[in-house]
Amino acid sequence: MVKNEHITMLHGAGGTVMHDLVKNYIVKYFGDASNIDVPLKALDDAAVIGDIVLKSDSHAVKPVFFPGGDIGRLAVSGTVNDIAVLGAEPYALTCGFVLEEGLAIADFEKILASMQQTCKEAGVSIITGDTKVVERGSLGGCVVNVSGVGRRTAALEKNLQVVRQFRNDFKERWILDSNLKAGDKILVSGTIGDHGLAVLSAQEGLSFGSEIISDVKPLNHLVQRLLGEAGGIVAMKDPTRGGVADALNEFSEKSKVGILVYENKIPVREDVRAACEMLGLDPLEVGNEGKLLIGVVKEKAEEVLELLRTTEEGREAEIIGEATAEFSGVAMQTVVGGKRIIARPVGDPVPRIC
Ligand code: MG
Numbered sequence: 001m002v003k004n005e006h007i008t009m010l011h012g013a014g015g016t017v018m019h020d021l022v023k024n025y026i027v028k029y030f031g032d033a034s035n036i037d038v039p040l041k042a043l044d045d046a047a048v049i050g051d052i053v054l055k056s057d058s059h060a061v062k063p064v065f066f067p068g069g070d071i072g073r074l075a076v077s078g079t080v081n082d083i084a085v086l087g088a089e090p091y092a093l094t095c096g097f098v099l100e101e102g103l104a105i106a107d108f109e110k111i112l113a114s115m116q117q118t119c120k121e122a123g124v125s126i127i128t129g130d131t132k133v134v135e136r137g138s139l140g141g142c143v144v145n146v147s148g149v150g151r152r153t154a155a156l157e158k159n160l161q162v163v164r165q166f167r168n169d170f171k172e173r174w175i176l177d178s179n180l181k182a183g184d185k186i187l188v189s190g191t192i193g194d195h196g197l198a199v200l201s202a203q204e205g206l207s208f209g210s211e212i213i214s215d216v217k218p219l220n221h222l223v224q225r226l227l228g229e230a231g232g233i234v235a236m237k238d239p240t241r242g243g244v245a246d247a248l249n250e251f252s253e254k255s256k257v258g259i260l261v262y263e264n265k266i267p268v269r270e271d272v273r274a275a276c277e278m279l280g281l282d283p284l285e286v287g288n289e290g291k292l293l294i295g296v297v298k299e300k301a302e303e304v305l306e307l308l309r310t311t312e313e314g315r316e317a318e319i320i321g322e323a324t325a326e327f328s329g330v331a332m333q334t335v336v337g338g339k340r341i342i343a344r345p346v347g348d349p350v351p352r353i354c
Contacts, residue, residue, distance in 0.1 A: 014240065026040075064141040077118055087233075089153045091123075091151060101134065108142070111142070158227065163231070163232055180295045182257050184235075184295045192244050193269075212269070216289040226307060229307055237251070243288065245345050
């Protein structure tokens with residue numbers, strides 16, 4: 001691969017190029033912290049110190065308003081969901097704004113109101129923050145950083161007890177990318193690719209016949225229900241930049257298991273599928289902001305699926321595959337009968353989706 005001398009858009013696109021930047025530079029300088037339960041170098045959705053989960057996430061979506069959401073809703077949901085997928089309940093957030101000269105105050109207030117509304121849905125508060133302004137340029141309005149903390153819950157403890165009923169050597173205290181074992185089932189909570197296509201339509205002024213709306217949403221209440229009412233969940237991710245393809249590869253690499261998924265089980269909206277075909281995109285590589293990819297012990301997979309389907313966010317949930325010891329990496333059984341490798345994407349095909 002050509003060695004990059006400068007940062008390119010692909011460095012922010014959630015695939016192999018971004019992972020290499022994080023591993024070769026950021027982890028190189030900050031990866032040696034000790035006494036951290038889930039450290040930076042684990043590259044999970046968030047870090048853990050004792051019983052506290054900590055996460056920081058910057059958002060630079062372009063444009064700042066898109067069908068179904070805006071940068072404020074995205075920033076709150078992104079951080080809430082990264083804390084939630086470790087099994088924790090987020091409770092306090094911070095917020096840092098970098099505003100571009102020329103941003104309409106009315107737009108800034110719309111973003112703030114949207115953040116307030118999303119915080120209300122998630123049951124969290126923004127309690128400190130910072131504001132900076134930069135000269136008119138290419139920022140596209142503003143950049144928003146939201147950081148947050150989360151804590152352990154009774155639902156997480158109950159979930160871990162259920163896991164131990166089926167796997168008595170299970171020692172982990174959190175839901176981690178590295179916890180999958182051969183035999184575990186993989187679920188997705190709903191249709192994939194909606195967010196990336198919604199942002200792309202706003203970026204390019206494209207119309208796909210029907211309006212594709214972003215799925216951006218805080219998922220912490222849903223996660224706590226799944227943990228407390230069903231249980232058996234070992235691994236979980238929100239498949240954002242790089243989509244389900246990237247998230248499955250994270251699971252496979254960190255858990256050192258193969259993953260087989262079934263193309264006919266992966267839920268994709270008809271209009272998203274048609275738009276992807278037209279644009280030459282793979283829905284598996286397009287980002288989501290309101291979906292969960294869940295690894296569950298096989299004995300509890302049907303129960304988690306049934307519970308998901310009773311919820312608004314999980315109506316179209318499916319068991320899409322399983323972890324396997326038969327091969328390494330990620331493969332898909334296609335509808336025509338063959339198998340194809342699902343490689344980690346180089347980067348999300350849609351730039352600046354979050
Ligand atoms: Mg994440």
